[in-house]
Amino acid sequence: MKSIEMTGMTTVVFGAGKTARQVAEKAAALGGQVLLVTEDRPDSGGDAASDPSAAPFSLLTETRLKSCRGRIGDFTVELEHSGATKRVHAGHLILAEPDRRVANYPAYGLSPSDTVISLSELDALMEDPAAFGRAGGSPSHVAFLHGIATESTPVIAEEVITAATRLQTEFAVQAYVLVGNLKVAGDGLEALYRKSKEVGVFYVKFTDTAPDVRQRSDGAVVVEFVDEITRQRFSLRPDLTVVDETIRPAKALSRMARVLDLEMDENGFAQADNVHRWTVGTNRRGVLAVGPARDALSGRDPQSEAKNAAAVMARGPGIPPDDRARIEPGRCIRCLTCFRLCPYEAVRITEKERVEIMAEACERCGICAAECPRTAIWIPGLGKEELIGEKGDAGEAPVSITAFCCTRSAEPAARLARRMGLAMPAGLTVVEVPCAGTVSTEHLMAAFSRGADGVLVLSCHKDNCHSREGNRLARERAELLSKRFTALGVDPKRLAFGTLASNMGVEFAQRVDEFATALTE
Amino acid sequence: MAGLTAALEMARFGIGVDIVEKSPFAGGHGIQFACKATDKCVKCGACVVEEKLRSVCDSPDIRLLTATEVVAVERKDRFSIQLRHTAVSIDPAACTDCGACFTACPEGAVVQGYSAAHAPFYAIDENRCSRSTDAACSRCRDACPEEAILFAPEPTTETVDADAVIAAVGFSPFSPTDKPYGYGLFHNLVTNLELERILRRTGQPLRPSDGALPEKIAFIQCVGSRDAKRGHLWCSKICCGSALRLAGLIRHRHPDVEATVFYIDMQTFGKDFDRVYPQYIDALRFVRAIPGDIYPADRGRLKVVYAADGTHESREEAFDLVCLSIGITPCAGAAQTLSTLGIDAPESGFFQPARQPGVFIAGTAAGPMSIAESVADAEGAATEAAAYLAE
Numbered sequence A: 001m002k003s004i005e006m007t008g009m010t011t012v013v014f015g016a017g018k019t020a021r022q023v024a025e026k027a028a029a030l031g032g033q034v035l036l037v038t039e040d041r042p043d044s045g046g047d048a049a050s051d052p053s054a055a056p057f058s059l060l061t062e063t064r065l066k067s068c069r070g071r072i073g074d075f076t077v078e079l080e081h082s083g084a085t086k087r088v089h090a091g092h093l094i095l096a097e098p099d100r101r102v103a104n105y106p107a108y109g110l111s112p113s114d115t116v117i118s119l120s121e122l123d124a125l126m127e128d129p130a131a132f133g134r135a136g137g138s139p140s141h142v143a144f145l146h147g148i149a150t151e152s153t154p155v156i157a158e159e160v161i162t163a164a165t166r167l168q169t170e171f172a173v174q175a176y177v178l179v180g181n182l183k184v185a186g187d188g189l190e191a192l193y194r195k196s197k198e199v200g201v202f203y204v205k206f207t208d209t210a211p212d213v214r215q216r217s218d219g220a221v222v223v224e225f226v227d228e229i230t231r232q233r234f235s236l237r238p239d240l241t242v243v244d245e246t247i248r249p250a251k252a253l254s255r256m257a258r259v260l261d262l263e264m265d266e267n268g269f270a271q272a273d274n275v276h277r278w279t280v281g282t283n284r285r286g287v288l289a290v291g292p293a294r295d296a297l298s299g300r301d302p303q304s305e306a307k308n309a310a311a312v313m314a315r316g317p318g319i320p321p322d323d324r325a326r327i328e329p330g331r332c333i334r335c336l337t338c339f340r341l342c343p344y345e346a347v348r349i350t351e352k353e354r355v356e357i358m359a360e361a362c363e364r365c366g367i368c369a370a371e372c373p374r375t376a377i378w379i380p381g382l383g384k385e386e387l388i389g390e391k392g393d394a395g396e397a398p399v400s401i402t403a404f405c406c407t408r409s410a411e412p413a414a415r416l417a418r419r420m421g422l423a424m425p426a427g428l429t430v431v432e433v434p435c436a437g438t439v440s441t442e443h444l445m446a447a448f449s450r451g452a453d454g455v456l457v458l459s460c461h462k463d464n465c466h467s468r469e470g471n472r473l474a475r476e477r478a479e480l481l482s483k484r485f486t487a488l489g490v491d492p493k494r495l496a497f498g499t500l501a502s503n504m505g506v507e508f509a510q511r512v513d514e515f516a517t518a519l520t521e
Numbered sequence B: 001m002a003g004l005t006a007a008l009e010m011a012r013f014g015i016g017v018d019i020v021e022k023s024p025f026a027g028g029h030g031i032q033f034a035c036k037a038t039d040k041c042v043k044c045g046a047c048v049v050e051e052k053l054r055s056v057c058d059s060p061d062i063r064l065l066t067a068t069e070v071v072a073v074e075r076k077d078r079f080s081i082q083l084r085h086t087a088v089s090i091d092p093a094a095c096t097d098c099g100a101c102f103t104a105c106p107e108g109a110v111v112q113g114y115s116a117a118h119a120p121f122y123a124i125d126e127n128r129c130s131r132s133t134d135a136a137c138s139r140c141r142d143a144c145p146e147e148a149i150l151f152a153p154e155p156t157t158e159t160v161d162a163d164a165v166i167a168a169v170g171f172s173p174f175s176p177t178d179k180p181y182g183y184g185l186f187h188n189l190v191t192n193l194e195l196e197r198i199l200r201r202t203g204q205p206l207r208p209s210d211g212a213l214p215e216k217i218a219f220i221q222c223v224g225s226r227d228a229k230r231g232h233l234w235c236s237k238i239c240c241g242s243a244l245r246l247a248g249l250i251r252h253r254h255p256d257v258e259a260t261v262f263y264i265d266m267q268t269f270g271k272d273f274d275r276v277y278p279q280y281i282d283a284l285r286f287v288r289a290i291p292g293d294i295y296p297a298d299r300g301r302l303k304v305v306y307a308a309d310g311t312h313e314s315r316e317e318a319f320d321l322v323c324l325s326i327g328i329t330p331c332a333g334a335a336q337t338l339s340t341l342g343i344d345a346p347e348s349g350f351f352q353p354a355r356q357p358g359v360f361i362a363g364t365a366a367g368p369m370s371i372a373e374s375v376a377d378a379e380g381a382a383t384e385a386a387a388y389l390a391e
Helices: A018-030 A119-126 A129-134 A154-170 A189-198 A251-259 A302-315 A337-341 A367-371 A384-388 A410-419 A441-449 A470-488 A505-520 B002-012 B046-058 B100-104 B139-143 B192-202 B239-253 B273-283 B335-340 B371-390
Strands: A011-014 A034-037 A058-060 A063-071 A074-081 A084-090 A092-095 A100-103 A116-118 A141-146 A174-179 A202-205 A212-215 A221-226 A233-236 A240-243 A245-248 A287-289 A347-349 A355-357 A401-406 A428-433 A454-460 A495-500 B017-020 B062-065 B068-075 B079-085 B088-090 B110-112 B122-124 B149-151 B157-162 B165-167 B171-173 B189-191 B216-223 B258-262 B285-287 B293-296 B302-307 B314-319 B321-326 B328-330 B359-361
Touching (some): A018 A092, A063 A347, A154 A189, A337 A355, A401 A470, B100 B110, B100 B122, B216 B239, B216 B314, B239 B258, B239 B273
Parallel strands (some): A034 A058, A174 A202, A401 A428, A401 A454, B165 B359, B258 B285
Antiparallel strands (some): A074 A084, B110 B122
């Protein structure tokens, strides 16, 4: 499967783990050069079996991302290596930095010792039976502390269950798993869990109580608890205690995300917690967050992630439609409001210090045009005259309502309400906008000056806006205008803001009905 | 969801797609879900299903054939697929969604859609329509002011040729009739899918018996999942997230409603689980026990019997509404067609990747998946299918 646009374009993949390599291989198969960039040293782990000269990509080690400008199909990336800067023109940038494990010692009040180790250390030990024998002097009882102080995940649960099973079957060790919520929401995990019980792994579940875990000065551990099922008191002195781990993003990731102006989630992964970014997208076209770079649970299936990345890369930049935002150079005063606000990083500053919008990156959300203090930005089809049209006549309707409705949420909700045959006020006009962020104060005033008794702005829910803050900006503008109305002696209830989703037909009808009722009072 | 996603990906590669959908309403189970946002989005993905369906309907490269079943598949150099359309249909060009047919049918055979993209918004369910036994019945057609209802003498057939096949047949919800809960007997005992539909249609968690708002709701998890007796040795993955979000939505709209969740192990969902789970612990009541029996109580309430935490005594508690979080089970009725395509379903019954080239599976046909996972899986399947077609 080849895309003509890919040939001659470079793809830069950041990271050196399995996911990064799989993505790099898929990108190479699509055509064009592929650079695999990592801050790691050449000999530090990774896929030891690979022969760099045979790989279809170029590996750059000890190299860090310094800066990035441009857009999909035309990024200019600066990479730094040993003090020298290398400039690369790339079509796509893929973040695939491997995640890291943080052992949860503090959560259990433990310190690492010969007899208190992490899950990863146990896995490594079991690969070397001789080493395992040395740890704690050939342990016969091993206790896992898993998901008690903190909620764990199916990735970790699978490792705990597998390790415990191996201890029972290969090392003749009695394994105890002390667990809060056992995370079996993964393929085959329930079956694995049952099998582990069959081979003798002993599970103790904790709900409202927690085991009392104490570590002696010699590092040995004593665990005491009241079992919630039998209500018997138990005391466990495991020869080896294994604490579970939390999956965290690579340390370099937050810095890279800042360089690339990417949204991050609250855990530091380079993909916002926003359904519109599914599966490997970011707020920036052409920049993908893949596998361990996008989420704690996505690092375990490199092949799947690589396929998802390939699907997006193969589409290429495409030709932008001619309805994207554009800046009128004569009016622009280079305040850089649009540059700072654009959620898609679609605004660039040229060498001649002009401000331009890159059509390939523009998603036509309308935020820049609405916020520009000089109304220097024009978006075909989204001007107030185009959207609101001629002075409306409510006719026999008691009130005339203009509802600005986001194309992703309120507009389909309005159509659903009609399909469902729900009663709606007669004088309702739905004005569809690509994002509520389009709705500027000028749009609102235009609606009123054309005869609307009431104006509603209906956007997507908080954290559901494709343009991240379009809904918040729309709400703030509406609230500001309402305040001005109060000062002017105009009833502020004539302007209202609300959030909806595309499947909320009932709620749309209720919302406009309540608004109409309030207006007639 | 997987089917819609795969079709959109294929269309992006410039490949034409026919989507064959048995139901009159495309979108699988996901299209029936309610938005569960409180003061902010909870990332359930229900709106993403809507978006994909709309994109599919708008795509010139995708032909969406609803109320259409696969009768037979033959593979020569291409796949030759025989399709069957229902005999009774509503013409989307003429229908105005007035609902007169819906009111006119005494059998409840006229069913309603869910999405703005379901055009027409009504359809006739062959299995409930009395025309199969009484060809003279024409109440719906007579009621229709637009002459939009069409009766064909027989179901029509059509043969389509394809170069690749993606099986995205979805899942069958576990039927809890042989659980000791009284499903099908008690009005106010519903499944989580039914509660989604109630919320979608009314905006409120109304009790089926009297349309009243419940004061106490119970959610029972793992119904048909993690069940050794039935050989369902899997966790259906999405039900914990579904129940918590449903409970959260209901309490956001009605803070006086008490919601209790009966569970085995609470599963993680979403990127922000660490932050939202404590909020759910504060807002909801959790009982770490699965109820044994349910008995009818007064005023349509249900008495739930369970082993109380801590004391392990048997306790009875009455609820106004009980919601069973039913499991994801393999798609019933698809095994035969899929086996002719080289797709088998050993052991669990979920479908395995095809034994022959050119055939791919996507989504919950392969096992329990969230909406997000179905999207990812389908994108992958489409990428593979496109690569196969390029060869």
